[in-house]
Amino acid sequence: MVTDFLTKTLGLSRDVADALLVFVAVNILLCFVAVSAIFFIWLERKVAGRIQDRLGPTRVGGKFGWLQTIADGIKLLVKEDLIPGEADQMLFRLGPYIAFCGSFLAFIALPFADGWVAKPLSIGVFFMLAVMSTEVFGIILAGYGSGSKWALFGGMREAAQMVSYEVPMALCVIVPVIVAGSMDLNFIAKQQDWFWKWYLFHDPFTFCAFWTYFTCATAQCKRAPFDLAEAESELVAGFHTEYSGLRWSFFFMAEYAAMFAVSGIAVNLFLGGWNIGFLPNSVQVQLGIFANLLGVAIFILKAWGLVFVMMWVRWTLPRLRIDQVMMTCLKYLLPIGCALLLGVAVWQAFVPVLAVQIVGYLLCGVFVGGLGWVVFTLFAASTKLPGPGVPNLWTPSGSAKQDLAQT
Amino acid sequence: MDAVGLTPFLLLGALLFVCGTLCMATKRNAIGILMGVELVLNGATVNFVAFAYFNPVFEIEGQIFALFVIVLAAAEAAVALAIVLNFYNNHSTVDVDTAEELKG
Amino acid sequence: MDFLYPILFWLLAALIGVSAVAMVVTQNIVRAATWLLFTLAGVAGIFFLLSADFVGATQLLVYVGGTLVLVVFGVMLTAQGPFINLKIAAGEWAIAAVVGIGFFSLLAFTLINAKFDFPVPEQSQVATTAPLAAGAADGDPLIGDKGTGHRSLAASVVLGEALLGFEKTAPEAAVTGPRDVMAVPAPLPGMPPPSSRQARLVPVLKRQKMAYLLPFEIVSVHLLVVLIGAAYLARSKRRRGGA
Secondary structure, eight states, rough: HHIIIIIISSSSHHHHHHHHHHHHHHHHHHHHHHHHHHHHHHHHHHHHHHTTOOOOOOSTTTTTTTHHHHHHHHHHTTSSSOOTTTTTTTHHHHHHHHHHHHHHHHGOOOSSBBBSSOOOTHHHHHHHEEEEEHHHHHHHHHHHHOOOHHHHHHHHHHHHHHHHHHHHHHHHHHHHHHHTTTTOHHHHHHHBBBBSGGGGGHHHHHHHHHHHHHHHHHTTTTTTTTTTGGGGHHHHTTTGOOTTTHEEEEEHHHHHHHHHHHHHHHHHHHHOOOOOOOOHHHHHHHHHHHHHHHHHHHHHHHHHHHHHHHHHHTTTTTOHHHHHHHHHHIIIIIIHHHHHHHHHHHHHHHHHHHHHHHHHHHHHHHHHHHHHHHHHHHHHTTTTOOOOOOOOOOSSSSSSSHEEEOO | OOOOSSHHHHHHHHHHHHHHHHHHHHOOOOOHHHHHHHHHHHHHHHHHHHHHHHHOSSSSSSHHHHHHHHHHHHHEEEEEEEHHHHHHHHSSSGGGGGGOOOOO | OOHHHHHHHHHHHHHHHHHHHHHHHHHOOHHHHHHHHHHHOOOOOOOHHHHHHHHHHHHIIIIIIIIIHHHHHHHHHHSSSSSSOOOOHHHHHHHHHHHHHHHHHHHHHHHHHHHOOOOOOOOGGOOOGOOOOOTTTTTTTTTTTTOOOOOOOOOHHHHHHHHHHHOOOOOOOTSSOOOOOOOOOOOOOTTTOOOSSSSSSBBOOOOOOOOOOHHHHHHHHHHHHHHHHHHHHHHOOOOOOOO
């Protein structure tokens, strides 16, 4: 549609129109990643604050600290560009850019709505995983090039962790690919137009694959509880110890971009992509561009929701040691991934179609029912105030009057 | 890609091959030699894929061979690194100029 | 976008050339690894240009994300001190340069003067007359260049077909089937229609090409052997003596 506009109205040749479209698409993606990063930094600080029973940023830009990230950005921009004397000059400068390129290139194959993808690739999800695996080298260069032993240790541990967790992640990604029959993310998400068709509920193996994939993705993005390599108490700051100012912020943009990319993959593979859940494809085709715009909004909301879950997990769970991290990957997640792969292959090949559909509806019902029950009990519990006689830390006997009377 | 033709791709493969061979010949670090081997294999792979594209009789065989080359190169790199690590454990250096005695 | 391909090719070729030569010239081993990274990434770009998407992605995943990281780990584990370089004598550099230029000239001369007479394939093997899949726009990147006879080699389905040895397939456009297949001859009249969930690739003709499934399995076993062997070879032992 846009191509027609460019060729017929503006009179450009077909080739130039295609090239211009690609250029515009990449620019839109870059702006989206930057805006997402701004939002995520603010969100991270608010979530961290709330989980730790405090408020988070409240001063810059109104009551909720909307402009805190802008203030952070200005501070980082005007910081002195320090390069340690012992650093390898070329490699130190190169590290952040390689890390960011590795994370950002994955967005080329990520569809935000039906057909709205920068470059439709028939190997979409494989390409995304392959490109995100080049981020490791940026970390290695940063760790080595800093010329400090904390950075080197952190960088090497980080690289080992990222490379190890790619394997169960790829295995879990293959599970819905087997169900769909294609690696094209656009195609896979298009299959999931009704809520009960979401691959999360398709069979027990894809259900488990989602949680396993999410764990591996959290480890791949070096987020807690797998963030030993950046832990302040253990390694000062890991591979980005010697980085300050804008170079450091490149690493963080790379991290948030990778978080959004893996969440986007999870949403497209398991959670229905851009589909709300009650708009079938036939209706979407009739609604035309409005369905696409709605799809973009839904997709972004779902992916942001998954990123929020990653942040929630970060500020809730304690950190794992590096040997625990590697053990989790090699002894638990990798066998689980292999078992899931075998299971879904057997399921697709041998189980009759009727059983598959029944199990799909059952799983959907059970999951939604379980979720509803959890929400209900949370609400029901919150309306009950602790009555008299319930002991707590502040009033050991359960009643303030009684305690005061005793003293 | 028809505008470029087949020969520039083959020249690229040849350049990678020659650079890999030079790397293997001039580096003293054993791992540098291993990196030269990787370059040589990449040159060969570029050749395979270029022929897969330009020769209409080949449909996809060149790409399949390229896949096998990549996988086997990774396997060979692993074994070569294990050997280098073993050498380092025995001699405390990776300088191949010191590996001039055959010991039983 | 046809005018972009030569530009992209020459850009990538320049990147690869500069990186490969820099890798030979540099003395620092970690910088050599970095130049190797750029070379491998450039070669992956060349693969994407040649419609070999799967091979390009495999190159990035296996070579850059696997082999190169392994090499750098090896460098770190065998380091003898910060930024120690093993230097080459100047005379050796001169000999290397002469040999390199001579070798490359020989290869280039041979390649430029070689005449590649590609046999014209039979009509059944070329997809020029295949009807485009329903709904595909003209110039859909998944279908391939129109009229040049190049199948869309990018489709991973084509690789799967080749691995299994099927030459002609008759997929049905089921909603769960892959949509990026071409060269669609009609199924023979006696064949049952493929069910929507069973194998969507119904072989129409007998297998005529060698299937690559056996080499694939052999390579898998080979990788297992290498995994065990390398882990055993590189196990930590007590260091005996040292210079």
